[in-house]
Amino acid sequence: MVGIAHAAGPAAGAGAAGGFASFIPLILIFVVFYFLLIRPQQKQAKQHQAFLNDLKKGNKVMTKGGIHGEITGLSDTVIRLEIAKDVVIKVSRDAIAGPLVKNTGAPAKKAKKPAGG
Incomplete structure (x- = not known):
């Protein structure tokens, strides 16, 4: 019994420093998650909100x-969207994903490799 109590005595003084050191990896993981996940997500959300605020009549969207x-029409929360000739639907402003980018159908140009490797 005396051996167990004696062994716990000196370690108790170093426990405070050891306890903080055990949190350092957890803090580092949080920092990595912040810079790799949270911050880019916030930046993307700000860009999307700016896009939604800049919508105008005549914009083509998806x-x-x-x-x-x-x-064809805008209000604070609802957008009138013409999807075909004389076919107009109302959608929430939040339902807009982004601008409509037309695909030309032309294949992407590939970089030519020099002969002989």
């Missing part, structure tokens, strides 16, 4: 559901 159309 909804999160995959519907492509042209904006």
Whole structure:
């Protein structure tokens, strides 16, 4: 019994420093997650919000559901979207995923490798 109590005595003084040292890896993991996950997500959310605020009549957009159309009317929360001739739907402003980028169908140019390697 005396051996167990004696062994716990000197280690108790170093326990405070050892306890903080055990949190250092946890703190480092949080810092890595912040810079790799949280910060880029916040930056992307700000860009999307700025895009939504800059929407204008005539912009061609795509909804999160995959519907492509042209904006014919705007309000604070609702957008009127013309998806075909004389076919207009109302969608929430938050449902807009991004601008409609037309694909030209032309294949991407490949970089030519020099002959002879």
